Amino acid sequence: MPVDTARPARSRVTGTLETLMMRYQSADADAGGQLVDALSQQLFQFFFAQVRNRPDAEDLLQDFWLRMHNARATYRPGEPLLPWVYAIAHRTRIDGYRRRRRSNLHEVADDGALDSAAAAPAKQEQPLPDLLKELPASQREVLLMMKVSGLTLDEVARATGSSVGAVKQKAHRAYQTLRKLLGCPA
Amino acid sequence: MNCNDIDDLLARGEPLDTGAAEHVASCPKCGPLTNLWKTSAEGLSAEEIEKLRHVATGHLHPVRALPRDRTLVSLIFGLFAVFCISAGAVVTMGAVRRAPAMKLSIFLCVIAACVVLAALVTVQEIIPGAKRRLQPGIAVVLIVAALLAMPLLLFPNFTTANFFRWGIGCLRVGSLCALAAGALLLTFTAKYSSGSVLRMALTVGCLSGLAGVAVLTLHCSAWNVPHVIVWHFGVLAVGIAIGASFGLLVRKVKDRFWMRLRNF
Numbered sequence: 001m002p003v004d005t006a007r008p009a010r011s012r013v014t015g016t017l018e019t020l021m022m023r024y025q026s027a028d029a030d031a032g033g034q035l036v037d038a039l040s041q042q043l044f045q046f047f048f049a050q051v052r053n054r055p056d057a058e059d060l061l062q063d064f065w066l067r068m069h070n071a072r073a074t075y076r077p078g079e080p081l082l083p084w085v086y087a088i089a090h091r092t093r094i095d096g097y098r099r100r101r102r103s104n105l106h107e108v109a110d111d112g113a114l115d116s117a118a119a120a121p122a123k124q125e126q127p128l129p130d131l132l133k134e135l136p137a138s139q140r141e142v143l144l145m146m147k148v149s150g151l152t153l154d155e156v157a158r159a160t161g162s163s164v165g166a167v168k169q170k171a172h173r174a175y176q177t178l179r180k181l182l183g184c185p186a
Numbered sequence: 187m188n189c190n191d192i193d194d195l196l197a198r199g200e201p202l203d204t205g206a207a208e209h210v211a212s213c214p215k216c217g218p219l220t221n222l223w224k225t226s227a228e229g230l231s232a233e234e235i236e237k238l239r240h241v242a243t244g245h246l247h248p249v250r251a252l253p254r255d256r257t258l259v260s261l262i263f264g265l266f267a268v269f270c271i272s273a274g275a276v277v278t279m280g281a282v283r284r285a286p287a288m289k290l291s292i293f294l295c296v297i298a299a300c301v302v303l304a305a306l307v308t309v310q311e312i313i314p315g316a317k318r319r320l321q322p323g324i325a326v327v328l329i330v331a332a333l334l335a336m337p338l339l340l341f342p343n344f345t346t347a348n349f350f351r352w353g354i355g356c357l358r359v360g361s362l363c364a365l366a367a368g369a370l371l372l373t374f375t376a377k378y379s380s381g382s383v384l385r386m387a388l389t390v391g392c393l394s395g396l397a398g399v400a401v402l403t404l405h406c407s408a409w410n411v412p413h414v415i416v417w418h419f420g421v422l423a424v425g426i427a428i429g430a431s432f433g434l435l436v437r438k439v440k441d442r443f444w445m446r447l448r449n450f
Contacts, residue, residue, distance in 0.1 A: 025248065025249050025250075025251060026248045027246045027247050027248040027249075029243040029246055032239070032242045032243040032246065033239045033242070033243060035242065036235060036238045036239045036242050036243075037235065040230055040235055040238055041229050041230060044229065044230050045229075058230075058234065059448070061230075061238065062237075062238065062241055065238050065241040065242045066241055067380045068242065068380075069241065069242055069244075069246075070380060071314065071378060071379075071380030072249055073249040073250065073251060073252055073378060074251075074252055074312060074313050074314060074378050074380065075251060076251050076252065076254070076313070077251055079315075083315035084313075084314050084315040085315075086315065087314035087315035087316075087381070088314050088315075088380055091314070091380065091381050091382060094382075095441075098441065099441050099444050099445065102441055102445070103445050103448070153198060155315075157318075158315045158316070158317060158318075159315050161318060162318075163318070168197050168198060171196070171197040171198075172193060172194075172197035175193050175196050175197060175219065176193065178219055179189075179193070179215070179219060182215075182219060
């Protein structure tokens with residue numbers, strides 16, 4: 001049985017990301033390109049696991065890079081990059097959720113009748129296990145940051161603007177829910 | 187090692203040690219839980235990554251990283267002080283001439299402390315992923331409590347003479363000062379903000395409301411509790427309300443723009 005490794009992405013990228021970001025701040029396009037290469041796949045997984053729709057996840061990722069481009073002065077050299085990156089991703093996801101909900105409401109209003117297909121979540125293409133859908137968005141986000149993106153508890157707390165204790169509690173509750181859904185309570 | 191220990195390890199985000207790995211390998215209850223993360227969506231294609239590169243590197247020019255929190259808070263505080271003294275000079279500093287110097291100093295020091303708290307929250311909002319030294323809700327409670335305590339402790343005078351005549355004048359002066367301070371602060375914060383528009387507008391509204399309160403403290407010598415609490419501190423409520431309305435409006439405009447762009 002494969003064993004869970006808590007930080008899959010971290011080992012590949014830490015150490016160079018911060019340097020790349022500093023070069024990106026001094027308008028080094030090559031460093032910007034390398035950052036896109038290093039971060040886009042894991043951010044795409046992060047967004048996709050939450051919206052479960054490829055075009056929406058791509059939209060969110062594009063929105064993320066626009067925001068990161070505009071806010072690059074707010075990164076301080078010497079600070080870890082991932083909490084900064086995921087704080088922007090966290091906000092991108094929240095804004096994206098609100099916009100999609102509003103957009104769905106508009107579409108329903110335009111049609112003049114309640115179309116259940118329009119109000120329903122977008123069709124799944126290639127989802128993470130359906131179980132994750134059952135978790136509240138905040139718990140799912142915490143688990144994804146920890147397991148898919150490899151952030152530590154402290155980094156997740158910084159990215160989501162909450163305390164370490166709150167993050168740990170969310171993760172714990174999420175695992176308990178997952179256990180119940182898997183039919184294997186501890 | 188049992189299933190609860192595995193839950194604790196997973197919740198802490200720690201890698202599984204040998205004992206835990208042995209448990210996971212043999213336990214039918216824990217195996218599926220740790221395997222959840224193996225499945226994922228198909229990654230991005232080279233073409234899609236190239237498109238993102240264009241987004242990230244288009245119109246690239248060098249930027250200077252923002253200074254440390256302490257420097258930013260000092261900068262906001264300095265701007266605030268310069269603004270209040272200038273606005274006080276324009277609307278006249280009646281209280282400086284008439285009010286007891288010691289009490290006025292204490293009141294101004296408490297307002298200054300409130301400004302430092304609000305500035306700290308504003309800086310936290312500007313920097314994504316910044317360490318949260320102070321929760322915004324706690325900051326608001328502290329500011330309101332400190333401000334309310336001041337008139338009650340410093341001048342427990344409850345007369346209501348000229349309550350509306352003087353009060354409306356104070357509210358007008360304070361609100362105008364708060365609006366001007368808010369506009370000034372927005373030029374500084376909007377440039378860098380990548381977080382919640384609403385929260386940023388609320389913190390800026392709170393800071394600008396405090397600017398209005400500070401100017402009124404320098405300007406108005408009607409030191410009685412009902413007047414100060416209703417009309418002076420009312421400016422803080424006006425600042426927060428205008429900030430919230432402005433934040434909601436900006437968010438709505440941004441969302442509409444996004445939806446049009448998406449439909450286009």
